[in-house]
Amino acid sequence: MKKSRAPKLGIGLLVLGYAFALYWVFTRSTPVVSSRPITIRIAHWQIEKGPPDGIDAIIKRYEELNPRVKVEQVLVPESVYRQWVRSNLTGGTGSDLIEYGVWLDGLTDIPARYFEPITDEMMRPNPYNRGTKLEHVAWVNTFTDGLALQRLNAPDPGQFYAVTLTELSERLFCNRDLLRTITGSDRTPHTFAELRVLFRQVAAYAARTGRPVHAMAGARDNASWLMQFLLQGAMMESSQRNDRYGVLAVYAWDELGLYLDGRWSYRSPEARAGLTLMREVSLSMKPGFVQSTRDAATQEFLRGDAVFIFAGTWDGTSIRSQATFPIDVLRFPQPTKDDPVMGPYFYGRFADGGGGTAMEFYLNKQSPHPKEAIDFMHFMTSVEGNQLFTDHSGWLPSVREVRVPPSIAAYLTPLDCYTFGAEYMTLGSSVNSAVLRNFYLLAGSQGSVDQFVDAMEAEMPEAVRTDLRKEVSNRAIIVRPQDVAIMAKAALSRRAPQDASLLLARERLESSQTQSEALMLQMGRQLERAGPAK
């Protein structure tokens, strides 16, 4: 009896197992054949609170509109982003759309090697703006800044490479409760002179109560943003003197050459004024802050151990959503013409934002689906797409006609301030590394402006030459393949002479190539004129 039942039981179990497997496959598992034949990926490092939700909202709506396409958001921590980008692009596994910033150390060759220009598309309206006020506006002009910053950073001056998602600014976030506890008032400082008074009040309060409270939350990142800001402000007159092209801006590559020509240095009185202010602010941060990163500063502020934190609005959503106290957002109190340090070099209020839109996404040359990737770029920077981003991220929009929610209106920078573009820290990766390496010599009780300046001026001659040589070689990476593209466009144009777009594309490419080559040769001439570093 037992013997005859065993095979039946086995078969029964097998059938049951098979039925369960069928049920699982058809009801629970991921569809074996995707209903969306195309997948594109978008990678970025903005994993702080806000942007991932904003991009998710864009993706959700985009997938509703485009049933054939699936979009995956790839979140890469900032600490490994550079390695991630380099290794994936080298290995041919990079995402279709990739966030990139010129300040990313050691990646200056990436745009030239791996990103595709989108100039032709930029000249045409964004199809997703149909039915809006921007329906007939060229894509480039739908951005609040006309992609000014992106154009400045483009590896080729005649080409557009990226779209942006947001506008950034730098603000002082204030713990209103702590400010009231210390000063007895909610009044925030409006000038640097008032800020100095507040620094003294906070120090006195800390000494009196024994509470480890500081006026400014401190970390190397926040301090270096502030230093960049103060140096740019202090150097505005100097930047104008050095603007030989008359473009009311000094580009990083030109600043490097101007340094070699002896047109500016950290020893100049203007630079020293900016550094002196930075040192003053650094003394109101906790000792040893140079060793910590921005997360530590954010924690210090959120614990209620600092009255202010100077941060980019990129940290705004994280700070405001986690704080247990009311936060005021204010513009950094600036020195005035009667300031004892900065007064002699005062030109006007210097820019604390409004310099352009950011969070730049580039098209990977190796993307298997460039058409779909560009289509997604169109959607995320359309009025609808960018509104979704703004509403779900708490970050400012980059596109005109997008409504700014009242909660983040304080992030907007009115057109009441000046910038001449020149960044005296992030000129190139070697210069930037030298600044960060020597920063401890400026900050803290043991530091001084003289120590920092001496150390920098010892390193700058070699660092500047290294960065300028990199600028030349990066442009060569762009210029050389353009000869092939020019010949190809000419050959195609011969075959279809009626197609004016081919001729136009060739003319544009020839023109931008000539501009890039001229810059290469100018830089080469500056290096030659300067000779080797002594």
Place this chain on the structure above:
Amino acid sequence: MITGSSCRGGRHFHHGGVFAPYPKRRRWCGAWFCLILLPIASVAAPAPDDTTAAWQLMADHLVRDASIRLDQIKGTPTREQVFAQAVVAVDYQPVTQDRLQQAEATFATLARGDDEIAEAAAYMQARLYQVHFQRPDYGRAAALYRALAERHPESHWAQLGLVKLSLLLLYALPEPAAPAERIAAANALLPRVHEEKLRRDLHLQIGRAGTFYEQPLDSVLPHLIEVNRIGGLVGQAPEDLAIELGELSLRAGHYEQARHYFEAYLRDFVPNLRSVTVRRRLEEIAALEAAKKDRP
């Protein structure tokens, strides 16, 4: 612009569903379907020939794919196909000096002909010496551009070559050495460049070199004004040019002209932080003009 790219990883890899339930059956269905459609498709849209397809791939920066396409060509290659193969070698990664030398020899041979391929080949030969070889030979590049312009003065490639020659004269060749002489040498090329867009680019380079070498602004401005008149620049250049015209006019003391260009800038470009400085410049111009009027 970016058409023609192929899915290198294969579609299934990209959406993660590597396993497909009926691959063979589908493949056969697809094959039969394609066979049925083939006669219709060939009438509706003729397939591009291999050379055209290769040029399209090169235009899309798919040089390796272009090379494969050119290798498929059977029989004796035409002059254009030989030229295309040499052009591919210029950007075939990894670029080697040997491959560039071979391309140079091919360009030199083709350049002896008397057709457009000869003109383009002569131009490419010069380009190799200017930017592609590990050690550029600016003198040789300049000589080749000059020879091309002598032989085919109205060819597009000769005209473009003259613009590239101007860069060498302005910055790279040892002689003439003085900045004013360099600029004069580039100026001398202007009457020979007849294509308007290339004339514009030449004017732009002479103007920019003038500011780089800090030459008198009245010698720089006419070139930049001409660039503006011709127009058609893209990217950062048009906005820079618009401001440059206002600012350099102001520095040269041409207040009316400066106002004209600054106002045009405010009208034509999306407001940004440079607009704030431009507005301040307009106030300064008004003050300077008022002071000029008050002067006896």
